[in-house]
Amino acid sequence: MLKSYLEYELNHTFGAITSHPSNIVFDSTGKCAFTGALEYVNQWNLRQGVVTSSFSEETSKKGAKVSVLRLSPDNSRLAVGYSSGAIIIWNVETGEMETKFSGHKSEITALNYAESGTYLASGSKDTDIVVWDMIAERGLYKLRGHKNAITQVAFLNKTKVLVSSSKDQLLKVWDLDTRHCIQTVVGHPSEIWGFAINPEETRVITVCGDNQIRVYHALQPNEIKELEDSMKLESEKIFDNAKLTTDGIEETVSEFDKVDPFKRLSFYGFLKRVTTERIVNIKFTQDGTLFGVQSAGKVIEFFSVHSEEEITKKQKRRMKREREKARVAAEESGEAVVEPTLVPKPSDEYSSKQVLRTQTKILSFDFIPAKRGKEVVVSFYDNFIQLYRRKRKAMVELSSVNLPGHRHDIRSLAMSSHDEMLMSTSSSELKIWNLSTFNCIRTIEAGYGLCGAFVPGDKHTVIGTKNGEVQLYDLNSASLAYENTEVHSQSIFALELTPDRTGFVTGSADKILAFWEFELVTTDVEGAGKQKRLQFSCKKTIEMTEGVFCVKFSPDGKFIAVGLMDYTVRIYFADSMKFYLSLYGHKLPVMCMDISYDGTIIVTGSADKNIRIWGMDFGDCHKSLYAHDDTVMQAAFVPDTHYFFTVGKDGLVKYWDADKHAHIMTLEGHLGEVWAMALSREGNFLVTAGHDREIRQWRQTDRQLFLEEQREIEMEDQWDKALENDLDPRIDEKAESGPATQRNLESVKDAERIMDALELLEEEKEKWIEYERELADAHRRLSKEEIAEIEASGDFLVEKPKPSPLMMDMSGTDYLIWVIQHINQANLESSLLVLPFSQVLILFTHLDTWLKENKDFLLATRILFFLMKVYQVQISANKTMATTINSLREVTRKRLETQKKMIAHNLVALGMIKQQLQVNDDNSEFFEIADKLAKLDSRKHKGDVKTKNWWEDDDETA
Numbered sequence: 001m002l003k004s005y006l007e008y009e010l011n012h013t014f015g016a017i018t019s020h021p022s023n024i025v026f027d028s029t030g031k032c033a034f035t036g037a038l039e040y041v042n043q044w045n046l047r048q049g050v051v052t053s054s055f056s057e058e059t060s061k062k063g064a065k066v067s068v069l070r071l072s073p074d075n076s077r078l079a080v081g082y083s084s085g086a087i088i089i090w091n092v093e094t095g096e097m098e099t100k101f102s103g104h105k106s107e108i109t110a111l112n113y114a115e116s117g118t119y120l121a122s123g124s125k126d127t128d129i130v131v132w133d134m135i136a137e138r139g140l141y142k143l144r145g146h147k148n149a150i151t152q153v154a155f156l157n158k159t160k161v162l163v164s165s166s167k168d169q170l171l172k173v174w175d176l177d178t179r180h181c182i183q184t185v186v187g188h189p190s191e192i193w194g195f196a197i198n199p200e201e202t203r204v205i206t207v208c209g210d211n212q213i214r215v216y217h218a219l220q221p222n223e224i225k226e227l228e229d230s231m232k233l234e235s236e237k238i239f240d241n242a243k244l245t246t247d248g249i250e251e252t253v254s255e256f257d258k259v260d261p262f263k264r265l266s267f268y269g270f271l272k273r274v275t276t277e278r279i280v281n282i283k284f285t286q287d288g289t290l291f292g293v294q295s296a297g298k299v300i301e302f303f304s305v306h307s308e309e310e311i312t313k314k315q316k317r318r319m320k321r322e323r324e325k326a327r328v329a330a331e332e333s334g335e336a337v338v339e340p341t342l343v344p345k346p347s348d349e350y351s352s353k354q355v356l357r358t359q360t361k362i363l364s365f366d367f368i369p370a371k372r373g374k375e376v377v378v379s380f381y382d383n384f385i386q387l388y389r390r391k392r393k394a395m396v397e398l399s400s401v402n403l404p405g406h407r408h409d410i411r412s413l414a415m416s417s418h419d420e421m422l423m424s425t426s427s428s429e430l431k432i433w434n435l436s437t438f439n440c441i442r443t444i445e446a447g448y449g450l451c452g453a454f455v456p457g458d459k460h461t462v463i464g465t466k467n468g469e470v471q472l473y474d475l476n477s478a479s480l481a482y483e484n485t486e487v488h489s490q491s492i493f494a495l496e497l498t499p500d501r502t503g504f505v506t507g508s509a510d511k512i513l514a515f516w517e518f519e520l521v522t523t524d525v526e527g528a529g530k531q532k533r534l535q536f537s538c539k540k541t542i543e544m545t546e547g548v549f550c551v552k553f554s555p556d557g558k559f560i561a562v563g564l565m566d567y568t569v570r571i572y573f574a575d576s577m578k579f580y581l582s583l584y585g586h587k588l589p590v591m592c593m594d595i596s597y598d599g600t601i602i603v604t605g606s607a608d609k610n611i612r613i614w615g616m617d618f619g620d621c622h623k624s625l626y627a628h629d630d631t632v633m634q635a636a637f638v639p640d641t642h643y644f645f646t647v648g649k650d651g652l653v654k655y656w657d658a659d660k661h662a663h664i665m666t667l668e669g670h671l672g673e674v675w676a677m678a679l680s681r682e683g684n685f686l687v688t689a690g691h692d693r694e695i696r697q698w699r700q701t702d703r704q705l706f707l708e709e710q711r712e713i714e715m716e717d718q719w720d721k722a723l724e725n726d727l728d729p730r731i732d733e734k735a736e737s738g739p740a741t742q743r744n745l746e747s748v749k750d751a752e753r754i755m756d757a758l759e760l761l762e763e764e765k766e767k768w769i770e771y772e773r774e775l776a777d778a779h780r781r782l783s784k785e786e787i788a789e790i791e792a793s794g795d796f797l798v799e800k801p802k803p804s805p806l807m808m809d810m811s812g813t814d815y816l817i818w819v820i821q822h823i824n825q826a827n828l829e830s831s832l833l834v835l836p837f838s839q840v841l842i843l844f845t846h847l848d849t850w851l852k853e854n855k856d857f858l859l860a861t862r863i864l865f866f867l868m869k870v871y872q873v874q875i876s877a878n879k880t881m882a883t884t885i886n887s888l889r890e891v892t893r894k895r896l897e898t899q900k901k902m903i904a905h906n907l908v909a910l911g912m913i914k915q916q917l918q919v920n921d922d923n924s925e926f927f928e929i930a931d932k933l934a935k936l937d938s939r940k941h942k943g944d945v946k947t948k949n950w951w952e953d954d955d956e957t958a
Contacts, residue, residue, distance in 0.1 A: 003707070005643070008700050039669075128143070129144075159221055162176055194281050202220065215268040300356040300362065384401060406693050451506075464488075490509040503515065520532045559572065560572050561595065602614045606631075625656075628648030647674040757820075782797070820863070
């Protein structure tokens with residue numbers, strides 16, 4: 001009989017406020033901000049410090065975290081880029097995922113919307129830029145040319161170009177009509193970390209690693225037209241006057257080449273800064289009156305944007321100074337005074353206004369949408385957020401979101417006696433969490449805690465620190481109650497309560513194993529008299545041969561096991577500390593261990609990445625298993641079982657069976673080293689934490705798990721990963737632009753669904769062909785009288801074929817449409833590329849029927865035109881497709897003509913409505929038409945009269 005286990009799954013995560021490399025973005029109200037917290041997007045109320053909403057994809061790729069956020073121009077959608085290369089569009093109000101794009105191979109580093117919100121540009125570490133159509137929910141094209149990771153992308157909406165920067169030190173301008181690079185700006189000595197465009201789109205300001213702010217002038221449409229006209233006149237003049245000689249032609253062409261008709265950005269000058277640190281980010285306020293420059297350290301410098309009057313005044317003052325200098329120079333030299341020329345400079349338009357200096361390293365910042373950027377929200381690498389208000393003299397901190405998370409790695413976890421509270425320690429603080437609400441209820445400044453436990457009664461906690469202190473904290477007063485710094489001189493790696501709960505034992509790198517007892521001490525408290533306080537005292541110390549990494553008591557209190565730095569585990573009698581057994585076999589120090597509930601098995605985990613299962617009776621090694629890809633940090637048995645969990649620096653949590661020496665399952669989710677783990681008293685859940693500063697609770701479910709099935713699932717996952725790595729899009733990597741499709745595992749699965757649907761329809765078609773053949777044979781074999789007799793009796797000559805239940809009582813065309821509509825539309829083209837040509841030919845015949853029945857015309861033509869473009873040569877050479885192609889051409893032209901008439905009719909009608917509204921109400925705006933049309937439509941539909949539109953044919957319905 002197969003043995004089954006109960007599966008564990010992720011139940012809740014908490015502790016992550018913001019994570020690198022995600023930026024922070026204000027919402028439309030200015031009261032909340034969006035941050036990336038590993039694989040989640042959280043919306044924080046900045047005043048209250050609570051999460052108001054959270055977005056995450058349940059089926060997201062393991063290890064994929066949020067890398068960049070961008071709010072749409074209408075503030076209704078949030079574009080989120082992930083480290084896996086995926087882009088997900090979330091609806092801000094409902095929290096639902098609207099669409100998912102997969103066009104990049106690696107981490108998304110830049111996202112930006114066009115002004116209208118209909119297009120989205122994305123840049124990635126794979127050096128590619130993809131432009132997405134937000135209406136059709138698909139990729140339009142991919143732009144190539146950069147040689148390193150993209151750092152920023154932005155649209156110049158007036159001139160219909162896209163600007164991109166990269167770590168390859170280049171700033172490129174792309175024409176969106178021709179899909180080619182029309183200008184490459186050089187001159188940056190190091191990586192370009194970003195750029196910003198002012199709302200008027202007249203200036204492009206870039207920042208790179210040389211501490212200089214470079215300002216470029218962006219040509220406006222009228223300037224481009226003037227340049228093109230002057231270039232045309234100049235070229236005609238040059239060629240009209242050219243000599244008909246080889247030398248003359250070469251000379252005129254070289255003069256003509258001096259005019260660059262595609263230049264969109266021209267260097268304007270440098271801007272001085274107050275600070276000297278390297279710049280990594282730059283951003284304008286919504287109204288363009290201010291921009292901020294973020295350094296790689298702890299500084300944000302704010303620059304004010306001058307008005308036209310201020311610019312004129314500054315230039316006049318500068319000209320006055322220049323004239324004075326020229327006059328003095330002329331008097332000294334005795335020459336005539338030369339009138340200086342006014343040369344505009346960036347310092348005329350921008351000036352440093354304020355500097356924000358913080359205590360820790362800044363991750364990103366954002367300006368509040370309104371209030372002229374008066375408030376600034378800043379996220380930090382240390383996992384917290386602060387809101388500032390700009391005042392004339394200084395920046396004032398308004399609020400801070402720091403309680404729900406640790407500043408640094410979480411090094412230890414411990415649960416209270418009834419699994420109601422959780423203690424977590426890091427380098428500078430100790431936090432107590434409520435495991436029912438997952439809220440932080442206590443934050444106490446503490447030493448660098450490497451281990452700890454709740455004291456019986458759950459009113460105190462004791463921790464061992466990196467500096468060798470043993471500290472006792474009172475949870476009611478959230479303060480240090482007692483500490484001892486005399487026994488240990490180096491890091492305390494192990495702290496274990498005794499089985500009778502009256503004391504604890506600590507092990508340190510200084511080779512000291514110390515035994516402590518809790519005691520109540522009566523002290524005089526000023527104003528309160530004598531009161532009893534909990535303390536502890538060291539009763540015994542034992543010097544070991546090597547430093548101690550872990551300590552564990554057997555459940556019955558008979559033995560104590562000590563893991564040493566000499567790669568061995570020594571087991572002693574707990575009462576007399578006499579030597580009992582020595583477990584040796586690990587090749588590196590033993591980092592963790594645990595003893596089963598019945599005291600028969602001990603499990604050890606080591607820095608050699610292996611776990612070993614030993615017998616406690618003779619100390620024999622039952623099995624050595626390769627457990628993790630890095631150091632095994634914690635091991636713990638599930639109570640009353642021989643199952644145990646291990647965690648490691650590879651970021652994985654693994655579940656094992658000590659009797660069968662088998663790996664049961666792997667829990668993935670952490671995005672860094674897992675340092676700590678704690679199991680509940682009943683084993684129904686466990687909590688893990690580590691380098692990513694996020695605490696994850698895994699809960700036992702009622703679903704049964706079988707080892708053979710689990711191994712098959714793991715093998716399928718490995719095959720899927722291998723398949724995904726082998727998928728290469730069939731495109732020319734040297735081309736400057738190409739299709740945005742990126743074949744991935746999801747597109748392959750979608751293609752399989754389409755192929756299954758086509759095969760099912762072919763099977764149904766064969767059934768009906770066979771039915772018609774048998775019916776014809778019956779008519780030939782039987783006389784008319786026999787046929788009439790059979791029909792009169794209610795029987796069938798040949799039983800009609802029953803449709804497949806998979807088709808859900810739909811026709812063949814409706815079923816195919818339903819299947820294609822339910823796949824990710826952003827991956828439709830890449831899914832069609834996976835189809836073999838034989839299936840493509842079958843799909844063409846169904847498209848013909850699809851269009852003739854006039855169902856979902858837009859989707860049908862999208863598929864038809866894409867397949868015709870891809871397989872043009874093959875279809876032209878296939879003579880059997882001539883009939884189908886001719887039929888498709890005729891019906892497509894007919895449908896397109898109908899659509900054209902309908903669009904023309906709607907445009908004329910909208911124009912007439914606009915004119916009428918403008919005549920009737922001079923102050924009315926065109927966007928109010930929708931409300932008025934809705935009222936007219938409601939009046940029209942009071943009657944049940946249905947009129948036929950003039951563009952509809954008599955034999956069809958538009």
